[in-house]
Amino acid sequence: MHREELRFETPGRGTQEITREVQRVIARSGIDAGMANVFVHHTSCSLLLNENADPEVRRDFERFLSRLVPDGDPLFRHTDEGPDDMPAHVRAALTATTLTLPVVGNRGALGTWQGIYLFEHRTAPHRRRITVSVWG
Amino acid sequence: MHREELRFETPGRGTQEITREVQRVIARSGIDAGMANVFVHHTSCSLLLNENADPEVRRDFERFLSRLVPDGDPLFRHTDEGPDDMPAHVRAALTATTLTLPVVGNRGALGTWQGIYLFEHRTAPHRRRITVSVWG
Amino acid sequence: MHREELRFETPGRGTQEITREVQRVIARSGIDAGMANVFVHHTSCSLLLNENADPEVRRDFERFLSRLVPDGDPLFRHTDEGPDDMPAHVRAALTATTLTLPVVGNRGALGTWQGIYLFEHRTAPHRRRITVSVWG
Secondary structure (H helix, E strand, C coil), X not given: CEEEEEEEEECCCEEEECHHHHHHHHHHHCCCEEEEEEEECCCCEEEEEEECCCCHHHHHHHHHHHHHCCCCCCCCCCCCCCXXXXXXXXXXXXXXXXXXXXXXXXXXXXXXXXEEEEEECCCCCEEEEEEEEEEC | CEEEEEEEEECCCEEEECHHHHHHHHHHHCCCEEEEEEEECCCCEEEXXXXXXXXXXXXXXXXXXXXXXXCCCCCCCCCCCCCCHHHHHHHHHHXXXXXXXXXXXXXXXXXXXXXXXXEECCCCCEEEEEEEXXXX | CEEEEEEEEECCCEEEECHHHXXXXXXXXXXXXXXXXXXXXXXXXXXXXXXXXXXXXXXHHHHHHHHHCCCCCCCCCCCCCCCCHHHHHHHHHHCECEEEEEEECCEECCCCCEEEEEEECCCCCEEEEEEEEEEC
């Protein structure tokens, strides 16, 4: 079991690609055939496994979520931490907090167009902690 | 591979925290560094990894899902088991049936504010079965 | 670590059951007690763990997603590959790309009513690649 903790500073709401950082942990594990897991230790950011070619895809996804779970929605009563806090929890629950993928040839076996993204759902910048585990 | 089956009786729609029960299985496994998986053997309840401080967060999440996937929606044709049955399947598919997390120091390495919840989506009480697996 | 790659030809949007194919890989692994993972190497199709009895359930789920993420929605700017492309990415992100389940008695320990489905989100037929990994 090879394990590393990664830290990211997010500039506020939106996606940042972390595929390279995850692949480096897998490379350092020396494990040729196995599995890897990426786990986010937070409830207001999440993981997105999505298209890595056109950045408009992630922006469209952000537009979709902003419409589906609007900030300041009067439906929500948990509002102490701001109008974006409860929407952030919902967005995190609708996407992924944990991601398990195959390791083949000492690399995460992503499809050609698959990238791993850290999705910050709060509007303010945050420090985020992710654990990458590799076994096999 | 350490494995235990847990049984829960739900009082009907809503969340109940199962973090303690999952952590106890991990403790009993004796595994110091590894992975754990929580798996729900049903299609009308699910798992939610979400904020464990303010209970209003889970109620807000319930309010959001009740609006997004309303009971008795005329869109649905699978209605034999009641107006809450098909919404329960949709709610389960939009959240999580399986949850994999790191085990560090013989504990599930959840973030400070992360709790694991069993989310009952049917309005009537149900008996639910969950398998917790630990390896490393 | 036992691993097999499966290929499927989808007839376009909709679900096809792959439970039997996944169970066969688990059977061939010879692993009695362990875990299995199903991973889709694409960003416009996904996995659905849902009711396997009434096919209307999957059609209702398709109806729900078609309303929630309509093709040709003017919200989306990533439209080069057609009106169903960006909705396909969103639908994939709202469901599951990776699925981890317990293996008990050399079988995936699904609930009585749980089936594994490949969910094609593009309207045109596609060739899809899935990796099934088994360990324990």
